[in-house]
Amino acid sequence: MPSVTREQVGGVGGAGGYGEGIHFSAPLVSLDNSSKNKVPEISLANFCSKYRIDDDTHALLAYNEFNPVNSIFEIDEAVFINDLCFKVGQIAELRWALRKMLAEEKIEITTSGESSTTDIFGGRGGDGGIGFQRGGEGGTGKPPKISAQDIFRFNEIASGIGGAGGASELPPPEVAKFLAAMQSTAGSRSRKDPILKGGQGGLGGYGSNIGGVGGIGGASQIPAVNVSLFAEISGGTGGGGGFSKVEGGRGGNGEGPDVPSHLVFIDDTTRRRIPHKTLAELGLNAPLRQLLEKNGFRTAGGLFEAYDSYFPPDQFKMGQIALIKSTLKRKFSIT
Incomplete structure (x- = not known):
């Protein structure tokens, strides 16, 4: 032939x-209607102050009129990134604050339906x-x-x-x-x-x-x-x-x-005990800290809510991702 x-x-x-x-x-945090109804109404200003949301993220939320903050549970993550121009780090920081709030209120994160x-x-x-x-x-x-x-x-x-x-x-x-x-x-x-x-x-x-x-x-x-x-x-x-x-x-x-998947998985018991720590307080080196800040990260909590897909290989080296993981585990005694 x-x-x-x-x-x-x-x-x-x-x-x-x-x-x-x-x-x-999916929404930043998936809740069924029963769980959503248990979340107390909290103003955006009080939420951002209590859970130390940075000024840029606060301004974006205010511009898009997420007030009270409960309305965030109705919007998918893709909308925040593609339509509202949030950085992946800002998404992670916001998810951490929401999950921290739910953990403190002892509201279970559930999704159900027929x-x-x-x-x-x-x-x-x-x-x-x-x-x-x-x-x-x-x-x-x-x-x-x-x-x-x-x-x-x-x-x-x-x-x-x-x-x-x-x-x-x-x-x-x-x-x-x-x-x-x-x-x-x-x-x-x-x-x-x-x-x-x-x-x-x-x-x-x-x-x-x-x-x-x-x-x-x-x-x-x-x-x-x-x-x-x-x-x-x-x-x-x-x-x-x-x-x-x-x-x-x-x-x-x-x-x-x-x-x-999450860089480091933690449960709600661990989430409740982790204090507010900035990237500087974690002791990460300056170049890595600046790279994280460029992508919207500000705290250890945000890193706990970050997916590995948030760290593309064209921006982050394998050793940098490994350093973030080991630092979080060591600083907060996570096994």
């Missing part, structure tokens, strides 16, 4: 579309068009947007499905039949209660010379504290490589689930 290089223009199937995974968003048999699926990208030299790429399948407080309304939550890549020409009848059978199972789902599924990459398009590359099956991102909401969390499924009589296309990658 003759070999064909990928630089060859004619007869190349289109790439399968990207099946985008869900970036799961289970449902309703399913919710992401969008499906359109298939790429036929091109007599190169088929078009399949479209992106976007995931549904859903908050933690609405999880129990659904039995299954599935991410987007990428569209199939377009053919470089009309395939022979026997090939067309084979491709139709493959596509009929590309987005199949088994039913289980409740589950969170990653994206499904689109099937690479038929190519008379080179089959199209299968699309990437994007993974869902869900914080570790929320994984117990699901019986199953699966990664993305890469799309199959496109069929060709000469050179078949490469299959797409299926991404694994991304589960950010």
